[in-house]
Amino acid sequence: xxxxxxxxxxxxxxxxxxxxxxxxxxxxxxxxxxxxxxxxxxxxxxxxxxxxxxxxxxxxxxxxxxxxxxxxxxxxxxxxxxxxxxxxxxxxxxxxxxxxxxxxxxxxxxxxxxxxxxxxxxxxxxxxxxxxxxxxxxxxxxxxxxxxxxxxxxxxxxxxxxxxxxxxxxxxxxxxxxxxxxxxxxxxxxxxxxxxxxxxxxxxxxxxxxxxxxxxxxxxxxxxxxxxxxxxxxxxxxxxxxxxxxxxxxxxxxxxxxxxxxxxxxxxxxxxxxxxxxxxxxxxxxxxxxxxxxxxxxxxxxxxx
Amino acid sequence: xxxxxxxxxxxxxxxxxxxxxxxxxxxxxxxxxxxxxxxxxxxxxxxxxxxxxxxxxxxxxxxxxxxxxxxxxxxxxxxxxxxxxxxxxxxxxxxxxxxxxxxxxxxxxxxxxxxxxxxxxxxxxxxxxxxxxxxxxxxxxxxxxxxxxxxxxxxxxxxxxxxxxxxxxxxxxxxxxxxxxxxxxxxxxxxxxxxxxxxxxxxxxxxxxxxxxxxxxxxxxxxxxxxxxxxxxxxxxxxxxxxxxxxxxxxxxxxxxxxxxxxxxxxxxxxxxxxxxxxxxxxxxxxxxxxxxxxxxxxxxxxxx
Numbered sequence: 001x002x003x004x005x006x007x008x009x010x011x012x013x014x015x016x017x018x019x020x021x022x023x024x025x026x027x028x029x030x031x032x033x034x035x036x037x038x039x040x041x042x043x044x045x046x047x048x049x050x051x052x053x054x055x056x057x058x059x060x061x062x063x064x065x066x067x068x069x070x071x072x073x074x075x076x077x078x079x080x081x082x083x084x085x086x087x088x089x090x091x092x093x094x095x096x097x098x099x100x101x102x103x104x105x106x107x108x109x110x111x112x113x114x115x116x117x118x119x120x121x122x123x124x125x126x127x128x129x130x131x132x133x134x135x136x137x138x139x140x141x142x143x144x145x146x147x148x149x150x151x152x153x154x155x156x157x158x159x160x161x162x163x164x165x166x167x168x169x170x171x172x173x174x175x176x177x178x179x180x181x182x183x184x185x186x187x188x189x190x191x192x193x194x195x196x197x198x199x200x201x202x203x204x205x206x207x208x209x210x211x212x213x214x215x216x217x218x219x220x221x222x223x224x225x226x227x228x229x230x231x232x233x234x235x236x237x238x239x240x241x242x243x244x245x246x247x248x249x250x251x252x253x254x255x256x257x258x259x260x261x262x263x264x265x266x267x268x269x270x271x272x273x274x275x276x277x278x279x280x281x282x283x284x285x286x287x288x289x290x291x292x293x294x295x296x297x298x299x300x301x302x303x304x305x
Numbered sequence: 306x307x308x309x310x311x312x313x314x315x316x317x318x319x320x321x322x323x324x325x326x327x328x329x330x331x332x333x334x335x336x337x338x339x340x341x342x343x344x345x346x347x348x349x350x351x352x353x354x355x356x357x358x359x360x361x362x363x364x365x366x367x368x369x370x371x372x373x374x375x376x377x378x379x380x381x382x383x384x385x386x387x388x389x390x391x392x393x394x395x396x397x398x399x400x401x402x403x404x405x406x407x408x409x410x411x412x413x414x415x416x417x418x419x420x421x422x423x424x425x426x427x428x429x430x431x432x433x434x435x436x437x438x439x440x441x442x443x444x445x446x447x448x449x450x451x452x453x454x455x456x457x458x459x460x461x462x463x464x465x466x467x468x469x470x471x472x473x474x475x476x477x478x479x480x481x482x483x484x485x486x487x488x489x490x491x492x493x494x495x496x497x498x499x500x501x502x503x504x505x506x507x508x509x510x511x512x513x514x515x516x517x518x519x520x521x522x523x524x525x526x527x528x529x530x531x532x533x534x535x536x537x538x539x540x541x542x543x544x545x546x547x548x549x550x551x552x553x554x555x556x557x558x559x560x561x562x563x564x565x566x567x568x569x570x571x572x573x574x575x576x577x578x579x580x581x582x583x584x585x586x587x588x589x590x591x592x593x594x595x596x597x598x599x600x601x602x603x604x605x606x607x608x609x610x
Contacts, residue, residue, distance in 0.1 A: 136473070166471045168441070168486055172520045173513055177482040181473055208478055211516045214543035215477045218571055238519035242551045249547050266523055
């Protein structure tokens, strides 16, 4: 049976070289980006179990944090072309990729979506982070991106970053809070009601939402609860079948997509084996497990423009 | 079968009157404290289902936020006497209470523990909040309180408050992050290793820890994982039996204590019925459910000084 990992990362090597020329300390500052699986397709391919495929997105090295709006747009376009070329040359393991956007240049981001994503079966969505330029992803400036993605009927991949305004960030928990706050912001801004086609795939199994779903129920309006259930989520919590059962219970097993965050999480190749075992250990039916491993993604893809 | 709710709140009326004289806007600023069940024992008693008992702690109205260290100590001592008198007069429904501490006066806090808690079967522990005086509860200034509580072998009840240094706090999720960060701080400070008798009862079913337990496992040292499992947790997540199963899986069902946060959560009398049903719907054994409802608390109490 084919297993499709919807949240796996690469770092396009030409893009990295350009970023490294702009900011020579990048690999020193972000040592986890030195993982060869990010940049070397042959090693990446060798690390994949048989019958596994990945939807690839870039690691969180975002041009807008380093360069001006024009250059950020140029870097994103080129990186997207590079991801697309990697997909085309390795379609047996990378059925599709996810585009980057220059968040300091929203007009260019919208143009990139039109040019590189809309109608494409190679770059099938975009990745957004929980913050951009120090602002929540639900800041008004970024709303046109959500509107555009709903209009072209393509998903947003939602990935966490630290909020540097907050003290005491730690890798174990703070990203999970940031994902949750971004989901809260998306629901509070009524994006699911304003943009009915909106599809958001949330990393880390929907973060805090399943465990605290009944706080949503009793604290917020009933429509909010229904909106929180509209997110799609991956399985990237490093195991924990009971937690995945809880995610499937809240979002519906049809909104759970196998995803691992490889090659991060468990050195050196990522947590694919651990997460695959956890899905197999869930209490959902065999059919639901198969849907989580690939069918839900295929149905989501088939429903897109 | 008796059900013992280990995390239920009152607001001692004489204490409230004194606080209201100091700061006349308190009830206007904190309207949820107007709930009559907090101050009126007769109404409180009438709201309790048959065979239900509660371990009572004060709502989070903390003198150190309003008055100087001397006055804070005086207010806490008097509030503790008032809680103790309520317990003594209503032992059939309130088998024990939890003391307040003046967090702007650590010497007085330590003296209060010695005088009002150590060896008492009426005030059997203290309540701490995730922050005090704008500092994390694991700030060095408060460490002697953890040391003292371990030394007298009495539990700490850990309750969340917002961290006002952080933007975008919301009632649905931010308290859960604060509980988690306090747990993280307690583990990171190695309090469970420095103070082996330490017992901490965490509100809201251990917050983010069970869902993200495997992030602890793969990101932090193995000893940290074992330390996180040393917390006791209540069941106050407003239902969600699958989430409670997950809590029991991580902390052990012997570390899960029925607790509701009544009379808050679900108006007007609190979520007792919803949470009792959720425990009954857990997949643990009948014996484990009985232990969650009362046996775990009774064993914990029996193990104390």
